[in-house]
Amino acid sequence: MATLPVKLPRETTRTVETPRVRLPSPSPDPNPPFPFTAIVGQDDMKLAFVIAAIDPSIGGVLAFGDRGTGKSTAVRALARLLPQMRSVVGCPYNCDPAATAALCDACRERAGKGELKTRLRAVPVVDLPLGATEDRVVGALDLERALTHGEKVFEPGLLARANRGFLYIDEANLLEDHLVDLLLDVAASGENVVEREGLSVRHPARFVLIGSGNPEEGELRPQLLDRFGLAVDVKTPTDIPSRIEVVRRRDAFERDPPRFAKAWAAEEQKLRRGIVAARERIGAVEAPDEALEKAARLCLALGADGLRGELTLLRAARALASFQSEEKVGDAQLRRVAPFVLGHRLRRNPLDDAGSTTRVERALGEIFGA
């Protein structure tokens, strides 16, 4: 089969400058992002993101909760923390040269000829903005080439760019239904299949799904909820000192972003090293039979969807153990991650929606002792 020409992505999105900046700005251009480590509190959310960064196979994080708690801030900051990855030069899907089985068609062909050039690049964190249309998400004919040259060239979409990285959906509950369907399908198969406008393209699309939203604006479809490995409830801090610290840091950041980022550079570097080390170590972290048994009992006690819950629980606990430089998974790790893993997998009782945290706590108490 002849390979269809594919348009190569630009390294960065084009920024259209509009020369009409007239009013004064409260802060200069919001570049760099707010540092991840400077986020006050929100330990659950931060830990869940770190775990997902250590082991992407856990299946993504959903951060659902109050307004103005820094959910989007955390995701945007996460991009800076991720260690670089090796990918094939010029591949629109960021193919991994080491994973020969998962190469895209073009890379496989070139690999056969021994022509694969590789380089290190940042892990992509791709935003799925509100109002995105399907053609730009899955990819479609390159409009420009079709119009100017009458040529058929596939222009990869967001799913291609997100391959081996993170796909971030802000306000996941406001996402249109047909886009949700599409994401569910791709996330399950790890492959994006495009059949449209006379094109027939398939390419790898494995990404970590990160979602955020505010439950007051609508519930998430259960199928999509299920897709997230970890789910954290994000609440506004209630104690005054933390709240003051949030406002102070935010204010300092808005007044001088580069200076603020510099002040936190050391912390950021420390966390980045921790994540890299945890990734390297994770293969050596043991999961003793005792831990396996406790994970199984916990899932059983909570009636959480069998295998997937158990597997995710173990993986998350292992990632945490590795991050904490432990040699094996213990009770402490299982207890810490269980609420993230199981909270959203409980069978829902429509008359009682406040109970999931309590139920997980109760089950934890029963199995691990108070």
Place this chain on the structure above:
Amino acid sequence: MSRGALSAWARASHAAALYAIDPLQSGVSLRAAPGPARDAWLALLRDYLPPDAPMRRAPLSIADDRLLGGLDLSATLRAGRPVAETGLLSQAHGVLLVLAMAERQSVSAAARIGAALDNGEIDLVRDGLSLRQQARIGVVALDEGRDDDERPPAALLDRLAFHLDLADVSHRDVLDHMLTARDVAAARERLKTVAAPPDMISALVAAAARLGIGSLRAPLLALRVARASCALRGLDLVEEEDLEVAVGFVLAPRAICAPSAESEPPPEEDALQDASADTAEASDPQNDNRQRPDARALDDVLVAAARAAIPPDLLARLETGLAARGPSSRGKSGAASFSSRRGRPMGARRGALHEGRLSLIETLRAAAPWQALRRKESADAAPLAVLVRADDFRITRFREKRETTAIFVVDASGSSAMARLAEVKGAIELLLADCYARRDSVALVAFRGKSAEILLPPTRSLARAKRMLAALPGGGGTPLAHGLDAACALAESARRKGQTPLLILLTDGRANIDRSGSPGRARALEDALAAARRLRGLGLSALAVDSAPPGLARGDAPTHRIAEAMNGRYLKMPVADAARLSQAVRAAASGP
């Protein structure tokens, strides 16, 4: 100068000046009916803004292609290459976006505007385009809502610093304002150098917490307003007075619980702090300014300022916990279900022909860019004028008909009760099952004795409704007017939630208790007729079921008069027949 002494207009014009100093990535929610006061305020704001900064108006129902932008089809075809059309958000970069009827904006539009307010840019990933566009905007949300539950989407309000209400602005004051555009311009210059001491920030956060404000955007926005106030006064360091201004404009309108005038820290703790401040002064400066006793005193001052800025009647309601000022979830309006066959047209999406109605224009638009390519590929010597493929098909999306709320107003008085209540209950249960099947909601008002009671607020829970009905007691007078008034309130609130109210009145019409609660047939009937006319004003579908025994001529039956007064249908049913009744209600529901 104390804020209490200022006229409402002086306050509003002060807000305009403060906002004009630092308008981007913030905004004003302006609650006011359209009219001279609102126009005057907007003109004043216009005057305070830099002369070359236009304000752009955004219409109410704005589709994504206008809000975010998309492919400019005609320009694209003319130029032979993709041409992007910018949306309102990026066109408004550096200027203010004025949202008409913000209380009716959808949650999804609010989310897009909110993202632009947060990030100062928008990602346009549509129609074959991927662009990042600058969109640092300010927002003036014109809120024409009348009640507490008719407000702009919470996601939007959270990001707008000022929540102003022009209700008390007197027309005579309007021309009078103290600040000139030059003052504001000077303050804008000064703003960069204004600093806020750490204890001022702490006090602001503490005051917000004591007012029950959860979102941390509130103190952040308040801090910006305090800085603007400081700059406007020509100073470089934020002072207590600036904080009071910020609290009045930003925090007080968001208060969800009544602040106690004084904080109640355990006295020992205070003493402890004093002692530690004495002994360990300057040993830990960071901790020191956070816990300093006078920081505590400052937030008392701020809370007092907030109390002064909250209207007394609202304060009273906050104190009793009655005000519905919690975050209004507007989930319903945002989660409106889209259908492919019924309802109002709401744009188009890609789909197959059998899935719904073809939208011809959108289909042609989708096909247009590919014509050159397809012609080239087409083997025909003389191809069709337009080459349309299955991928181009766009089907129209419709917003489904609103759900109905059936409000049952049941006469449980002595004259009516004993004989028919049981049958009436049976009929309602049948109707309930029917409503349930259609996912409509039901509400139940019962009147007897001297008052009416909302036994069941609108619900979809069949079980709950049945339980309430089973427990419905009978006996006593017939306060028909009360029953209708209660129904009227329910109907109004259902309508505000986007539901279509339907009223079903079951009575024998023998009203004998008037609105004041005193007995008397003539007066009671007059009041009931007045209440019925009020319902007519709402323009809802109504059905009056007369359960009086046969005897009176139809035109004289009081229930018939009530039905006429509320422009509803009349059904004489001396022997309540559950099946017939539910049939009649179904007919009324599908009627006008």
